[in-house]
Amino acid sequence: MSAAVPRQTPCRKCPLKTLEIFRAVSPTELNFIEEFKSGEFVTDPGATILMEGTSNPHLYTVLSGWAFRYKTLEDGRRQILNFVFPGDFLGLQNSTFNEMQHSVEALSQMVLCVFPRDKLWDLYSKHPALAYDLTCLASRSERLLDEQLLTIGRRTAIEKMGCVLLDIFIRARHAGLATGSKLKLPITQQHLADALGLSLVHTNKTLNKLMAQRVVRWKSSTLEILDEPKLAQISGYEGAGPILRPLI
Amino acid sequence: MSAAVPRQTPCRKCPLKTLEIFRAVSPTELNFIEEFKSGEFVTDPGATILMEGTSNPHLYTVLSGWAFRYKTLEDGRRQILNFVFPGDFLGLQNSTFNEMQHSVEALSQMVLCVFPRDKLWDLYSKHPALAYDLTCLASRSERLLDEQLLTIGRRTAIEKMGCVLLDIFIRARHAGLATGSKLKLPITQQHLADALGLSLVHTNKTLNKLMAQRVVRWKSSTLEILDEPKLAQISGYEGAGPILRPLI
């Protein structure tokens, strides 16, 4: 079950603040954010956070847990657009007539920071630096999509697999979720298949090829990167780089 | 050859203002935009406007002409990320350490409005409504990428072809570039192939299948949509909707 519980973690103690990707925020800004935040949302694995075709008046920041963003076709074919990590922002990307154009599903238990969408304009008008931060976040997520489009459109199955594993691993490490070269991953091979635009069977065979080369290991929901340079070389991985704020 | 010519069209006479997608801008904002604009840039077909791996201190708005945004792999494989139309904004999306992560190439002669990147913060701090507009623009381009990712990852060749033709046609019509059901398109089948993640040969055969069904015609660089509903039905096209400003 999911539950909305108001204001649990004060923003001044936000667990994300330890991540280097977040710059120091001024006290005024912090106050605004605390005001902006309408509560926290805790979900179980498998919960649908946003649903394609429905409207949702909230924006979310992921405090902890995993999710993925996806779209489906009428006959059920599914494309995972990207995996979602702590620190990622949800809901800004896609609304037309307030209808979401994509869905988001939790992979683990999650804690989300909830913001009312209709106060977004307040943020823009009163705290341009925060607005600018949002733009940098959006810019980065567009970079990730560009990279993914290149991967899906033009890389071979084994390159795709390498890219997505590296991407997940590097982003997870950034979020402090990896233990050395190991990463506990709450996803199935079906998720990988849907992220890569491949069939489940071929995904399995491709993953096994990588394992036969002793580059990665995938065992009981744990991904282990055995040879990161070789994996990067096999897959031609380039990555999208960190979130950057070129100005201010 | 390309040339930078300062301040040709005053913003108050911007040709884009006739497009319904642009809201009315206040006189103060208009003044700021005129101040922000550092000049115009005119390019010939084939010119590279932005280059992956290089840095560029400018942002651009397309006043007229066509372009496409793409990425390449080391061995030359190319993925077109999207086609660029009048009214589209370039340069915001993708910079890491000021290095572009993608390239943009002109398809026709173009006129671009040039803005210095380092004044962007001025825009955020002084004109939040314009900043908000930028966010909506970015949000929309992310929607387009999501849709494209679904297309490339999960649709069949014929669906892909239908989607990309419809998408181009609809967006061009929005920009006032279509003549009835006809559209003069300065692209080759190689461009379509690179947008769809298909080989040139298979692109040609797929296009011919659509033509055999009398759904579209492609003759001497002109696309004609003969049966738009049927094309939408064949391709399962959903589109990404217009640019919307939900607030303010």
Add this chain to the structure above:
DNA sequence: CGGGATATTGAGTTAGTTCAACACAGGTGG
């Protein structure tokens, strides 16, 4: 009237799919 870029077509190949069977693990209830 060339000549280069673009489009078309056929033939053979291959990467990736679908189908189907089976293996394995964890979790539940008797």
Add this chain to the structure above:
DNA sequence: CCACCTGTGTTGAACTAACTCAATATCCCG
């Protein structure tokens, strides 16, 4: 504790969508 069940992973075989190669046709431009 076992028997069962469901979700996940694995494997082989047959199939097909899409690819590559290569030859030819067509268009556009100078």
